[in-house]
């Protein structure tokens with residue numbers, strides 16, 4: 001599903017990732033582990049386009065992709081659920097979900113039933129402000145979005 005070869009990433013002049021290669025297979029959960037500051041989040045940012053990689057190859061479902069910005073990677077089906085959740089606190093739950101529409105064609109601008117099947121609490125709380133949800137509920141909202 002996803003194959004990285006020799007991926008590198010810089011923040012300015014600081015090189016943070018030095019030739020990372022990995023393969024993630026459909027139907028499995030791939031986990032990247034390491035001590036604080038080792039570069040896990042930077043790796044995920046490079047994959048999701050949140051920060052551009054400076055070198056290396058990325059193949060997604062057989063397609064070699066250049067470094068693309070996050071919204072283009074979202075079009076390709078790559079989503080990033082940030083550690084800090086980054087829910088819009090003053091928007092409703094529904095509006096937070098609708099924020100995910102930006103990467104979809106207009107005819108797909110609806111919240112699929114499977115989202116509410118997975119996270120029934122979000123259906124009940126659609127009109128509540130995101131910031132009023134508990135931490136775990138916000139985590140559900142971030143994944144659902």
Ligand SMILES: Nc1ncnc2c1ncn2[C@@H]1O[C@H](COP(=O)(O)OP(=O)(O)O)[C@@H](O)[C@H]1O
Nearest residue numbers: 011014016034035036037038039040041042043
């Ligand atoms: N925006 C940034 N600018 C400069 N350095 C950064 C930035 N983000 C992270 N770093 C540095 O890159 C290294 C890896 O950080 P990070 O990927 O967040 O690690 P992890 O997620 O594994 O804890 C750390 O040394 C961190 O200080």
Ligand SMILES: [Mg+2]
Nearest residue numbers: 040041042083
């Ligand atoms: Mg991190």
